[in-house]
Amino acid sequence: MNENKLKHLEFIQGVINRMGQNSFLLKGWTVTLVAGLFVFANTKDTDYRFISIAFIPTIFFWLLDGYFLWQEKLFRKLYDHVRTKGEDESIDFSMNVKPFEHEVSLWISICFSNTLRLFYLPIIAIIIITMVFACIY
Incomplete structure (x- = not known):
């Protein structure tokens, strides 16, 4: 494999790793932060509005x-593009992912992907349940 191609793939993989991190x-x-706000709200005179800050x-x-996640998907497309380049094609070390935006879902639709919904919706549900209990008691 071409040394420049390998180095370019390493650069792209580094960005993908940072996005995941x-x-x-x-x-x-x-x-x-949500747990911390709940701890501060855990007093006798808890106001549901304080919990809503979460x-x-x-x-x-x-x-x-x-x-x-959207950026990670774009860089994965760039990685695949560079990976499939022929040995005779020049490597320009471009990190531009704009040409791949049409191949990846919109940013806002990725926000509602299963992986993110399954994490954030339960947290929002816990916040709502806690607010309801704070209003009742």
Whole structure:
């Protein structure tokens, strides 16, 4: 395999790895912040509005996580493109993923993919249930 092609694939794989790591960190921060807000709200005079603040980081991190997943999918398309280049084609080390945007779902639809919904919707449900209990008691 061409040394330049191999190096370009390594660069792309590095970006893909960072996107996955960012997604993992966002999920950890989401759980940490929501749990922290619940701890602060756990007083005798808990107001449901204080608990509702947990919606803000949850929604924000959900959208940001969707963006990282979208970028990861674009870079996977770039990886496949470079991987299938012939030995006689030149390697330009381009990291431009714009030509592949039509091959990947829209960013907002990726936000509602199964992998993200199965993580963030239960957190939102827990926030809502906690708000209801805070209103009742």
